[in-house]
Amino acid sequence: MTTESLAGLGNLALSRKEDFKTFVEAPRRTQPAKLAREALQALDETARTAYERDRRTWHANLGPIKTPQLVSLHGDLWDIVDSNQQDGDKAKGAVAVDAFPGLGKTTAVLAFAREFHRREIAEHGAFTTQGHERWPVCRVGLTGNTGMKDLNRAMLEFFGHPGRQTSTAAQLGLQALDCMLLCEVRLLILDDLHFLKWRKTSGIEVSNHLKWIANEFPVTLLKVGVGLMDKGLFSEGEATGDTVLAQTGRRTTRLDMPPFTIDTEQGRRRWRQLLLALEQRIVLADAHPGMLADDLPNYLFARSTGHIGSLMTLVNRGCQRAQRTGAERLTRDLLDQVRNDEAAEQARRELEYAFRAGKATSRPHGSRIPT
Structure with missing residues (x-):
């Protein structure tokens, strides 16, 4: 991939599979050579323009850095995802990366998703035995108004499914399940989960829906958000009287990204x-x-x-x-x-x-x- 196409990585929507694939398959950036002032001043106009552009892009993309926090998080994620190879009749454990803003949780999760996607493709190939494209990872970003239908539509948006605009909530859910099965998705990332109002009607609705996904979809649910514990994701139901949240807490492993x-x-x-x-x-x-x-x-x-x-x-x-x-x-x-x-x-x-x-x-x- 050329420098120009790498620069185009800034124009991606990771909630769509084609863009996510571009992100996953992009090679590591090549660090520009460090030039002394004399060598820098000796560059002609064309070379100087290209060098300055390369440095600007490089400095804007310095990470991710393998900090102890990132290494620890990735180790836990590999443990959980690799242990979630149960047969389809068993629900898989979910993960919640719950940390304050600015600690690199989304960056760390995306770095893990890239490694996992690459490993799955290397081991199993780019196509399933039925001839469908293999998509080991599906990433969905949530909004403050996300309900059950919105979540189903967002999953279908990732795959570009033609029925995502016209189907009912139930139909969208079943279509999303079909996509996950046909493309053999193994990791479903739900980013910005804190946007949900867990103790409101829509939050309980989505919590019920996540339980259905955990039961029916052969995926590891990886939820990313801020203050998820305070919002009730792991509660035992005392605040809401809803035992579904208690079950969510029992099935979900909480991981964090502490500051330095x-x-x-x-x-x-x-x-x-x-x-x-x-x-x-x-x-x-x-x-x-x-x-x-x-x-x-x-x-x-x-x-x-x-x-x-x-x-x-x-x-x-x-x-x-x-x-x-x-x-x-x-x-x-x-x-x-x-x-x-x-x-x-x-x-x-x-x-x-x-x-x-x-x-x-x-x-x-x-x-x-x-x-």
Whole structure:
């Protein structure tokens, strides 16, 4: 796949199978060469334009990084998905990835889905024994108004089924089941599950429907959302009087993506390892070893509060500014000009005070302190 077609990955809707396939089959991006300032200035106009475009795209897609959180989540997901090979008369265990925003849960789940899809195709082929396209993964994004019919239609939208606009809710459900069976779907991802109002009529309706899917579809349900426990997904039914939610809790394994912390030596070392990994991916002429891990660890933690999503946003935007302005490195002065997400900005002041007062540090014992 060429650089131009890789750039086109920004124009995908992963809720449709063709786009999801493009995402899954895309090769790893090739990191642009790091050029010294002299070599950068020596490029002619055409080469400079192409190089700057490649760097912009590269910095906008620095992840995913194999953090301890991602590795742990993937290990649990492989355990659960691979153990869900029961015969069709047995319901399969479901998974709920429940974590705060900005911790990389959707990125981690999509990275797992890509690996799983590739493995299934490699082992079983691109077509089923009946000659249908094999789709190991179906990914559906939910909205705040999702009811049973909307969920069924969204599953059919993934497959581009012609009956998705005209059928009844029951017909849509059966058509979705047919698609899953014919295409031998093994993993059904429901993203943004927190948009549902679980203790409202539509939420109970969808919860009942998810139970039906778990019973009838030969898939592992992978639900992704924020605050799912608080919304009642795992409740035993006391709040609603509905035992269906209790059954959902019994069949669902909750996994999380915790933020980085610096209150232990292990936590500080993990933060440093993340910054070192990020440094290796930054393509700026004046970037140097320790630019993040030695020079800016406390600053970057304060700006991100240990949330990898906020960190990646800040570094990406900082790289774009450093490239555009000719600074060609990340410094505190440059990053102070870069706006981050509102949640991170709100928490920034308290953390910066703790670092200045010596009440906290993100530096592990023995790491270099800039002079």
